[in-house]
Amino acid sequence: MTAFNRTALEEVLKKRFFYAPSFQAYGGVAGLYDYGPPGCALQANIIDLWRKHFVLEEEMLEMDGSIMTPAEVLKTSGHVDKFTDWMVKDLKIGEIFRADHLVEAVLETRLDGDKQARKAEAEGSVQPEKNKKEKKKGKIQTAVKLEDSVKADYEEILAKIDNYSGIELGAIIRKHGIKNPETGNDLSDPVEFNLMFESNIGPTGHLKGYLRPETAQGQFLNFKRFLEFNNDKMPFASASIGRSFRNEISPRSGLLRVREFVMAEIEHYVDPNNKDHPRFNEIKDLKLRFLPRVIQDEGKTEPIEITVDEAKIVDNQTLGYFLARIQLFLTKLGIKSDRLRFRQHMLNEMAHYACDCWDAEIQSSYGWIECVGCADRSAYDLTVHSNRTKEKLIVRESLAEPIVYEKTVLEINKKVFGPKLRQHAKSVEEYLTSLNEEQLEALKKSLQDGNGGTKVPGKDGNQYEITNEYLSINRQTFTEHVREYTPNVIEPSFGIGRILYSLIEHVYWTREDDEQRAVLSFPPRVAPFKCLLVPLSNNPAFTDLVADLSKRLRMLSIAIKVDDSSNSIGRRYARNDELGTPFAVTIDFQSVNDGTVTLRERDTTKQIRENVDTILQVLKDLVEENVTWEKVMELYPTFVTQQLE
């Protein structure tokens, strides 16, 4: 097989309208794409499989929520303050860059130049420090050798590029003389830019809204309704599939970093005291390729392939269960398992509230890209919304056996306390009620030691005399029949567009005999179209058969594409190889005579020839993945040549 050629693939995707930049006739907008018929069908099939694999399989409670979100909700969630990137501006022409991406690009270019210069030097052919003028203008970075210490410095910066603050990025820009590579102009200090699209809701101009950056918040806010819908049973999961938005400073990498994208998110609610999963057993023998924190700490990137149980590094069963289910889902789609890994977040990468977080990363020509995040978000989200809105987002669990416990408690004798302390009563009471059990025991002791009297500070800082008459401090027994707790949330979050693009790279290849002949080997279940229906030529003898057969295929809910254009049959097959259509039914002159048609499989280009009824049944089984093509080839004789006249 030839080496992967992204340009060639992109040419195919454009030609077959998998996707294209939106509003291109108007100059287009970076980071906005339209999915054409095959891309749209592929996306719908991925979503359909996701729904079956996750929602139906585990009776998740799917919802479909609003995109437009009031600012207050996203203030509480932290997005208004923290969902930001750093940008810098060309001080002369005003062009704006994402600071970390610009630093990365400039330093990578310089390191490339250094590599060339060292190579040339070793070959004894080039003087270092040439092209001074171009370097100054910053336009093209050619072979310039760097000091060893500078080189090491650059490499360290690149390794840490995701984690710098704005101030640090500004210092790097100044220290290493980073300019706008196009103009050579100086750059501003990094400024924070919020990545949410902002708008106003309604006509007043006073209700600010943002387009949601994720579907999660809408799910959290419905927690009470979900719990009730689930008959108050725990654990359970909600799920949502929908568009989210991210106003990137400068989008890049095609479908991998866009301003509008489809997400599929699960919020699985668990008891913080028991994060076991009832179906953990079903996945316990599945091996995953883990890249845990400890390996990354050693600067290594080689994953270990073991089961969740063996790994002993995934924080809990539920998190581990989902990692395994994610792998099953992705490989079912056609993602190659040797190009999939689960990378644990480094401690400084995780949100402060997260217990543990793993990214399913898929390898493509853009490197290892996070396509699914899977985090244990603890009780963070439900807690912040609950605190802000005063709506209790908790679970009340009836205890089979009540919990009995003892506790030291303070009782104030109001009849004495108020009249004696008068205007100071409130201040002293505030102090006393702020004491914990240990402090209460100490106070009790000092009352005993002082023969029933002692001094305590009020909240005002003054000291006040109190006696045993004012209050009592005793051990009491309590019985609780209901336990209240805020559930923890395990969140698997899928970027559908990233998965879709990665999948396309994984299933793309060209025929050995002809590099021009591209094939996309989607599994039948996710292929945009399942079957090409093709008459040998546009001879009118075929018209009725095509109409009849296309009707029967539609009745079976098989997505077909009829190609009765005047192109040669080979050309039409090739076109559908590029669309990833797994099967083709061909109607030829023999069909008109004996009612048989041929069925061609995309990857092998092998065919069988049977009567229409048989072919339809075989096709339905193939499309539903009840039978493989290998099996079909065993059952039916291979058909060799089409009668062309």
Added chain:
Amino acid sequence: MTAFNRTALEEVLKKRFFYAPSFQAYGGVAGLYDYGPPGCALQANIIDLWRKHFVLEEEMLEMDGSIMTPAEVLKTSGHVDKFTDWMVKDLKIGEIFRADHLVEAVLETRLDGDKQARKAEAEGSVQPEKNKKEKKKGKIQTAVKLEDSVKADYEEILAKIDNYSGIELGAIIRKHGIKNPETGNDLSDPVEFNLMFESNIGPTGHLKGYLRPETAQGQFLNFKRFLEFNNDKMPFASASIGRSFRNEISPRSGLLRVREFVMAEIEHYVDPNNKDHPRFNEIKDLKLRFLPRVIQDEGKTEPIEITVDEAKIVDNQTLGYFLARIQLFLTKLGIKSDRLRFRQHMLNEMAHYACDCWDAEIQSSYGWIECVGCADRSAYDLTVHSNRTKEKLIVRESLAEPIVYEKTVLEINKKVFGPKLRQHAKSVEEYLTSLNEEQLEALKKSLQDGNGGTKVPGKDGNQYEITNEYLSINRQTFTEHVREYTPNVIEPSFGIGRILYSLIEHVYWTREDDEQRAVLSFPPRVAPFKCLLVPLSNNPAFTDLVADLSKRLRMLSIAIKVDDSSNSIGRRYARNDELGTPFAVTIDFQSVNDGTVTLRERDTTKQIRENVDTILQVLKDLVEENVTWEKVMELYPTFVTQQLE
């Protein structure tokens, strides 16, 4: 059956979380709703059926485009200038109203008051003009009799309420003393308010964007790609399902007028010279309930029930074909055909470019509501985008027989023309090339009459002498092999939320024996959950059977809901009647012994009892609507009483 009670239905929908106001813990936002599990599944099933009925059935080219749209695109389409409503402001407290809705509400209240007053007067019990003070404050409009002329005036205004300009609405408000009904304060003049949500794309603040108000524009802009994808064959259709936005001034009527909604739109491209539809025959015998313009002009609202062909009022076959297909789709969902009508737009209702437009209106407790619009938009959209962007959005049709025609043409003899006329040559040439055929013939004649010479004006206004040597004017024969045309667009546009809500009203009823027992009789195909799986009690004897059966049901891709709560079996059935779940499989003690289970149907509450394999097969056939419950009842004996111990 009891009369429809919207409050009772809304109670059920809330309790079962079909949908709920978004962000309610934060006070909610008018016009934004979240669909809970049953609403979300119902929506997904409606969309799935739509895709099968339209996209798969006619190999439409489905796309999924961007929501965020650059302002320029929507400037061209006309939305920036014309997608507006009129608003008025309370001059003291600043409250904002949609002007036409406010006028409507106030006049309706006054007419109600008049009706009461007239009734009371007839009964001789009440003095007119009472409650003067309240009337002035405008808070409550009670029984106040109106002058006959005023009453007639109000009625005329209400009949025309959809078509007033801002100036007219302002005049009505002043003439009839319309105030804020809550405060009695004066209102501002009507001001235009654009209904699109506005935002900025990227960090510069210079690229204005709007959230799309429809999916159509994204489809038009991809016309060239679609045509190529379709091998340049005409006619064909593109389609898109997705969220659109409308920043309503004051949303109302639940799901019927919201700020965010799912649309499904088809753009069917046809040759303007031939709007016949190849599959028209398939629908030609279907009767539709038409409410044509002529009937409305007579002030009548009784539709006529005839076929598209008989109607002879639908502009063309393709438009008629889609009206019929829309009816087939809606009735398949469960919309009652006697509460569905096709209303033709009045001439002043249609956009200036539209040829004809019909709304599929569904009757609910809110009246007759437009749920699907079906318009012939002529070549308008493709033309305006093409003019603006200079990208040709046309079809080039190879003509089987070339078109041959004669034309009078001018040929300038450059060798003489330039040298003779020198600096005036350009001015004269401009004049000459602006002449049409008739004018050229006239010029030829005057050259003949002048013995080969005449005077012509230049573009500069001066007269110049020319002769036969300067030019020749002749009839020539032309042959054209390709015809170029801008396709016309027939656009069926579906409001999925409106259809969903109307459907719920149509399938809602309460059991005769108990008004509290609500049922939603969704057809199996669209029902949110297909089957309730319910053990008789939470006896551990049932656990394995429930697990096994739920696994087998999932394998059949049947969406189930397991209810093993401790509620009585009757209560659990009732709960699922409210969810519209058509079938229930019950596991009882007999099941444990003999492997049989019961299958209950929602509407009849009748049951059969068979072994698990049979029940699963029957269930699958029922869910896929391959068999009706009536048929099942013929084939299997009715099962009467469950063994409760």
